[in-house]
Amino acid sequence: MAALAGLRAPVVWILLAIAFFTSISGKPVDGVLMLIVAAGLAWDAGRRALRHPGPEGAPARTGPLPARRRRFVVIALVAAGVAYAGVVGSFSRYSWPATAGIIGLSTVVVLIGWHGPVRARPDGERPPVAGTLAWLVVLVAGCLWELSSLLQQPSLTTDSYAHPTISTLTDPLMATSPGRMLVLFAWVAFGWYLAER
Amino acid sequence: MNSHNVTIAGYLLVVAAIVLLQLLATKTRAPIPSLGDLLTRAMRTRTGRVGMLVAWAWIGLHFFAR
Numbered sequence: 421m422a423a424l425a426g427l428r429a430p431v432v433w434i435l436l437a438i439a440f441f442t443s444i445s446g447k448p449v450d451g452v453l454m455l456i457v458a459a460g461l462a463w464d465a466g467r468r469a470l471r472h473p474g475p476e477g478a479p480a481r482t483g484p485l486p487a488r489r490r491r492f493v494v495i496a497l498v499a500a501g502v503a504y505a506g507v508v509g510s511f512s513r514y515s516w517p518a519t520a521g522i523i524g525l526s527t528v529v530v531l532i533g534w535h536g537p538v539r540a541r542p543d544g545e546r547p548p549v550a551g552t553l554a555w556l557v558v559l560v561a562g563c564l565w566e567l568s569s570l571l572q573q574p575s576l577t578t579d580s581y582a583h584p585t586i587s588t589l590t591d592p593l594m595a596t597s598p599g600r601m602l603v604l605f606a607w608v609a610f611g612w613y614l615a616e617r
Numbered sequence: 618m619n620s621h622n623v624t625i626a627g628y629l630l631v632v633a634a635i636v637l638l639q640l641l642a643t644k645t646r647a648p649i650p651s652l653g654d655l656l657t658r659a660m661r662t663r664t665g666r667v668g669m670l671v672a673w674a675w676i677g678l679h680f681f682a683r
Contacts, residue, residue: 429664431664431665431667431668432664434668435668435671438672438675442675442679447678447679447682447683449678449682449683450675450678450679450682453674453678454671454675457667457671461664461667461668464663465663465664468663508681513680513681514681514682514683515683516683518681518682518683519678519681519682519683521681522674522677522678522681522682523678523682525677526673526674526677526678529670529673529674530667530670530671530674533666533667533669533670534663534666534667536663536666537660537666541657546658547650547654547655547658548648548649548650550648550649551638551642551647551648551649551650552650552655554638554649555638555649555650555652555655558631558634558635558638559635561631561634562628562631562635565624565627565628565631569624581621582619582620582621582624583620583621583624584621584624584625586628587679587680589625589628590680594680600681603680604677604681607673607676607677607680610673611670611673611674611677614656614660614669614670614673615670617653617656617657617660617666617669
């Protein structure tokens with residue numbers, strides 16, 4: 421019952437779509453993980469909607485850090501990010517050690533996010549509708565362009581030179597250890613940025 | 618211009634549009650929110666926050682995991 425009520429959240433449907441397309445693209449592990457999160461989120465959102473109808477949300481765990489402490493936290497996180505990228509980037513792509521490293525960090529970050537924002541942030545005003553629509557048009561166009569390239573490949577698991585996906589275009593960078601480390605560091609930094617939102 | 622170049626031009630166009638919108642949002646008074654403001658807004662709720670973090674996790678899984 422709670423999971424059914426949670427299906428009203430659009431994010432759940434987006435995750436289910438990602439799970440479906442990922443699975444048929446030859447990555448069943450990713451698909452199953454997305455499915456688990458979608459089901460968990462639907463159940464959680466439904467449970468909350470049944471208990472407390474109204475806008476959902478969770479209080480922030482801490483307020484803004486003092487400048488000196490924040491500098492120390494930033495340095496520690498950058499060092500940890502460099503170490504993580506160095507270790508996981510040294511493994512081959514699609515190997516079990518790399519998979520374990522990615523799943524481990526992802527699980528930690530998603531669980532942190534599940535319990536609420538890390539820091540308090542002002543709620544801010546509602547963004548202008550026209551400007552928000554402009555962003556949506558550009559981001560959806562990017563996703564559709566990628567999907568169009570994917571569907572024009574000989575098969576979903578075979579790359580195409582004529583219609584390269586972003587994955588295909590980044591293959592040369594990912595083929596080298598320094599390239600993987602660079603991309604992993606950027607990925608970790610973006611995750612940290614999101615976790616702080 | 619062959620299909621390969623057209624496809625890449627499409628990606629570059631999207632990247633250019635993202636940069637342009639971000640510049641308009643941060644450097645002018647145009648009524649456009651910055652990408653950071655949009656992300657913050659989208660992550661106000663638990664489903665939005667978890668959804669964004671899972672999308673981030675999916676990128677890592679897609680590029681590196683089995």
